Amino acid sequence: MTKKKKIIMTVEKTDTGFSxxxxxxxxxxxxxxxxxLINNTYEATGFYFEEEKVKVEPNDIKFEIDFQQFFKYYKVINxxxxxxxxxMNTTLLSQYVSGTKKPSAKQTEKILNGIHQIGQELSGINLLQTA
Structure with a gap:
């Protein structure tokens, strides 16, 4: 079995969920x-490469979503x-989110790193139950 290079999947919000x-x-x-959607993507990708005897691991698939759709779905991220x-300037980020401006690769990386940092912080928190 051979390994496949990174497969980029573009994610879009639809009326019934995501594609x-x-x-x-x-x-x-x-x-x-x-x-x-992620689970279905792993299944569809595996099915596509099955006949070629190519092994596709979850790390081989990269999901991409544009700013507007990301912030529309993850409304919890202000x-x-x-x-x-x-x-970053709040107005500038708002322009990226609304689609009136496009971020550079450097700005995109900065935003993504911030999102990942927030995710790591949230995943490290446990909530206390009060009686």
């Missing part, structure tokens, strides 16, 4: 939630909070 597709391969799928967290 993901590859521009390089005829792979596409849908899901009602992001976790379901753009003002994120901008302050990463040291």
């Amino acid at each position: 993901a597709f590859s521009n390089e391969y005829p792979i596409f799928t849908t899901g009602q939630s992001i976790p379901e 753009a003002k909070f994120l901008a302050e967290k990463i040291g």
